[in-house]
Amino acid sequence: MATGHDVHSSSGGTPARANRLAQATSPYLLQHQHNPVDWYEWGPEPIERARRENKPIFLSIGYSACHWCHVMAHEVFEDPAIADLMNQYFINIKVDREERPDLDELYMLATQLMTGSGGWPMSVWLTPELTPFYAGTYFPPVDGYGRPGFPRLTLALAEAWRTRPESMRAQAAKVVDAVKIHADEMSRAGENASVDLAAWCRAAVESSLDRFDPQYGGFGKAPKFPPHQSLMLWLTMLRNPNTAGLSAQAASSVRDMLIKTLDGMMRGGIYDHVGGGFARYSVDEFWLVPHFEKMLYDNAQLAPVYALAGTQLGRPDYIRIARQTLDFWLREMTSADGGFYSALDADSEGHEGKFYVWTPGEVREALRHPDESQLIIEHFGLSDEGNFEGRNVLAIAVPVETLAQKRGVSVQALQAQIDAILVKLRQTRAARVPPGLDDKVLTGWSGLMISALAMCGRVLKEPRYLEAAHKAMGFILMRHVEGGRRLLRASRNSKAHVDAFLEDHAYLLNAMQDLVDATSPTSLPGTMARKRALEMADVMVRDFADAAGGFFSTSRTHDELFARLKQAADNATPSANGMAIRALLRLAQASGRETYHETAMHAVRGFAPVIKKNPGYFATILQSLIEDAEFQVSRPKIGGGAVAEVAPDIDLHLPVTVSSDDAGSGAFTVDVPPTLKVAPGGSFELPVTLRIAASYHVQPHQPNDPEAFATVARLRGSLPLGAQEWSYPAPAQLDDAGHPVSGYAGDVQLLARCVVTGDVPPGQYDLRVTVLAQPCGNGRCLPPEKVTAVCLVTVG
Numbered sequence: 001m002a003t004g005h006d007v008h009s010s011s012g013g014t015p016a017r018a019n020r021l022a023q024a025t026s027p028y029l030l031q032h033q034h035n036p037v038d039w040y041e042w043g044p045e046p047i048e049r050a051r052r053e054n055k056p057i058f059l060s061i062g063y064s065a066c067h068w069c070h071v072m073a074h075e076v077f078e079d080p081a082i083a084d085l086m087n088q089y090f091i092n093i094k095v096d097r098e099e100r101p102d103l104d105e106l107y108m109l110a111t112q113l114m115t116g117s118g119g120w121p122m123s124v125w126l127t128p129e130l131t132p133f134y135a136g137t138y139f140p141p142v143d144g145y146g147r148p149g150f151p152r153l154t155l156a157l158a159e160a161w162r163t164r165p166e167s168m169r170a171q172a173a174k175v176v177d178a179v180k181i182h183a184d185e186m187s188r189a190g191e192n193a194s195v196d197l198a199a200w201c202r203a204a205v206e207s208s209l210d211r212f213d214p215q216y217g218g219f220g221k222a223p224k225f226p227p228h229q230s231l232m233l234w235l236t237m238l239r240n241p242n243t244a245g246l247s248a249q250a251a252s253s254v255r256d257m258l259i260k261t262l263d264g265m266m267r268g269g270i271y272d273h274v275g276g277g278f279a280r281y282s283v284d285e286f287w288l289v290p291h292f293e294k295m296l297y298d299n300a301q302l303a304p305v306y307a308l309a310g311t312q313l314g315r316p317d318y319i320r321i322a323r324q325t326l327d328f329w330l331r332e333m334t335s336a337d338g339g340f341y342s343a344l345d346a347d348s349e350g351h352e353g354k355f356y357v358w359t360p361g362e363v364r365e366a367l368r369h370p371d372e373s374q375l376i377i378e379h380f381g382l383s384d385e386g387n388f389e390g391r392n393v394l395a396i397a398v399p400v401e402t403l404a405q406k407r408g409v410s411v412q413a414l415q416a417q418i419d420a421i422l423v424k425l426r427q428t429r430a431a432r433v434p435p436g437l438d439d440k441v442l443t444g445w446s447g448l449m450i451s452a453l454a455m456c457g458r459v460l461k462e463p464r465y466l467e468a469a470h471k472a473m474g475f476i477l478m479r480h481v482e483g484g485r486r487l488l489r490a491s492r493n494s495k496a497h498v499d500a501f502l503e504d505h506a507y508l509l510n511a512m513q514d515l516v517d518a519t520s521p522t523s524l525p526g527t528m529a530r531k532r533a534l535e536m537a538d539v540m541v542r543d544f545a546d547a548a549g550g551f552f553s554t555s556r557t558h559d560e561l562f563a564r565l566k567q568a569a570d571n572a573t574p575s576a577n578g579m580a581i582r583a584l585l586r587l588a589q590a591s592g593r594e595t596y597h598e599t600a601m602h603a604v605r606g607f608a609p610v611i612k613k614n615p616g617y618f619a620t621i622l623q624s625l626i627e628d629a630e631f632q633v634s635r636p637k638i639g640g641g642a643v644a645e646v647a648p649d650i651d652l653h654l655p656v657t658v659s660s661d662d663a664g665s666g667a668f669t670v671d672v673p674p675t676l677k678v679a680p681g682g683s684f685e686l687p688v689t690l691r692i693a694a695s696y697h698v699q700p701h702q703p704n705d706p707e708a709f710a711t712v713a714r715l716r717g718s719l720p721l722g723a724q725e726w727s728y729p730a731p732a733q734l735d736d737a738g739h740p741v742s743g744y745a746g747d748v749q750l751l752a753r754c755v756v757t758g759d760v761p762p763g764q765y766d767l768r769v770t771v772l773a774q775p776c777g778n779g780r781c782l783p784p785e786k787v788t789a790v791c792l793v794t795v796g
Contacts, residue, residue: 193608198245217261276328447507549606578620667775681758700731
């Protein structure tokens with residue numbers, strides 16, 4: 001259960017009369033409910049009023065944990081004189097960017113195009129037609145920081161609108177044109193674009209090395225953000241560097257970047273050593289002083305990185321960080337019914353970071369045992385001068401290995417002692433006024449944390465993480481689904497609203513698949529997650545897909561704005577398109593539905609021109625492609641049973657099936673002729689025998705049960721085919737443990753009719769036959785399995 005106080009609590013004194021935002025569900029909007037500004041939430045009412053009165057709209061976008069949003073609210077929006085100007089000249093709309101990422105994305109792009117930068121609070125002035133003609137971020141109450149004071153800016157924009165409205169509209173039209181050009185560039189069809197995974201991965205590593213900080217890890221200087229998606233991509237590359245096309249030297253560089261960054265973050269002040277969890281970013285290049293807010297999406301991405309790196313690299317200290325991060329979120333940022341809260345503010349008692357920092361005297365008073373306090377002071381390098389406004393952000397100054405050697409004890413024993421002492425500090429800290437809590441639940445961000453818990457539960461063999469993941473998924477499916485079908489974005493106090501965006505569908509789809517991976521697919525939770533995933537994938541493709549490839553951020557049910565955007569690059573959160581691509585590729589592997597793979601690869605090809613320019617910004621898409629390539633690589637068998645080499649070229653354009661464990665269940669095998677001879681451009685038939693063990697049957701090609709996985713066969717290999725067409729037999733009526741079923745049993749004949757392309761030179765080629773089928777028997781069905789056989793084809 002969370003312990004932070006609500007971010008919409010009064011800052012002190014007698015609050016002014018509440019405005020319309022008192023009816024909002026967003027904690028960020030509720031922070032402004034006592035402003036003298038005549039705020040509206042985004043909706044038809046303020047827009048219609050703006051058009052009726054021919055007034056510009058002032059659009060203010062921020063989020064509850066935003067420090068500078070609080071500053072501007074206190075300095076500007078709480079000032080009655082400034083509020084009078086705003087109310088006189090503008091229709092004022094306040095938006096929570098986390099509830100409405102569509103508005104944030106569109107108007108942030110406009111702001112960046114107009115000013116060359118962006119950030120929050122975002123301040124945008126719109127025509128009544130919702131087109132932006134002026135924009136910025138924070139504005140002070142008087143001229144300063146190289147910015148005009150908000151009152152002077154208000155009067156200037158009001159006068160410009162009164163005297164030159166057409167000029168303002170013309171300016172807005174130019175901005176709209178620029179936004180549309182950007183949107184059109186991302187929507188250009190890429191059917192002829194090639195997908196060169198190895199080249200993209202090599203270029204991504206090279207660009208990462210160019211930006212990498214070799215001393216402290218991460219990218220660039222200050223401020224420094226965790227490179228979440230790059231970290232996961234690097235782990236994926238290291239798992240299979242050949243698939244990623246990396247040389248031994250490149251793989252070594254990737255490993256160095258990964259370790260340097262993970263070490264730097266976990267030792268720095270960006271990590272909360274007392275309570276667990278990561279802050280949003282570091283204000284310096286050393287990972288020392290954080291910008292103290294804690295976001296769900298940061299911690300949901302970093303916990304599995306540390307867990308996977310810990311197991312993959314043999315680093316128990318990474319696993320410790322993963323566990324502490326998840327334990328923090330479950331302890332302090334989870335509702336009693338399993339929903340995950342969105343954020344903790346940076347401020348408490350009006351001061352940034354006050355909740356988190358310490359003096360040596362406070363540590364001594366909290367611990368009282370001199371040996372304990374001295375250990376903490378030495379380990380974290382606490383001083384009377386401090387490292388942040390006269391106090392200390394805890395960051396490791398002397399490694400535990402050095403302290404253990406100095407004290408003549410094991411590292412494990414000393415770390416356990418330090419952790420026990422830090423629990424005492426956490427208990428002392430709990431008595432302080434906590435930072436504000438944003439207790440809304442967001443579908444997409446919850447999906448990230450469900451994935452984190454499922455992955456960590458599986459990798460670390462921790463049942464309570466899996467239990468929390470299932471409980472959270474149940475919360476979303478119960479509270480955020482309307483009428484059994486319509487997915488919603490956000491809720492607070494059991495009130496859900498706003499149609500879900502692409503991000504919500506894509507993140508939740510991957511979460512469902514991570515739950516299936518961590519749970520037996522034939523168990524009730526696994527079956528339900530699989531069924532829901534297939535339904536949601538179909539909805540996502542129907543409502544968000546662009547015919548040119550990729551997915552729009554908004555569906556056809558969302559507000560119709562002046563541009564519909566489609567972003568593929570990662571940001572602080574994974575690219576929604578990247579996650580949609582990954583979800584569809586994974587579903588194709590698990591279900592055998594080729595259309596999912598085709599849709600995903602159509603999206604990749606659509607983005608290929610922009611990926612090629614700078615692949616490092618598309619880590620989620622690259623990760624998805626590497627994972628997909630790994631699934632395609634198998635240990636095929638030649639007709640007689642000998643093991644053949646897998647063809648080195650991996651065609652990412654073709655559909656792919658799921659791989660079972662190498663041994664599989666033994667429920668079925670595949671036989672093909674060991675050799676064939678065919679003329680260039682000629683046609684041929686390839687008989688395929690599916691031999692099913694006596695105690696099993698497999699689902700047919702067109703099963704009656706919508707939850708069953710269809711038997712699917714396909715051809716790959718080095719032989720270029722102009723066409724392939726498969727014939728499947730009708731299913732037999734069978735008995736399984738006393739229940740009538742429909743399926744295939746015994747020896748089943750499939751037939752492939754193929755045409756070889758006319759320009760194939762004479763020679764020998766391999767033709768790989770892969771059959772995906774779901775075996776069943778004794779009243780239960782096993783996970784789908786893939787079996788591959790190879791026929792050697794001579795052309796000439």
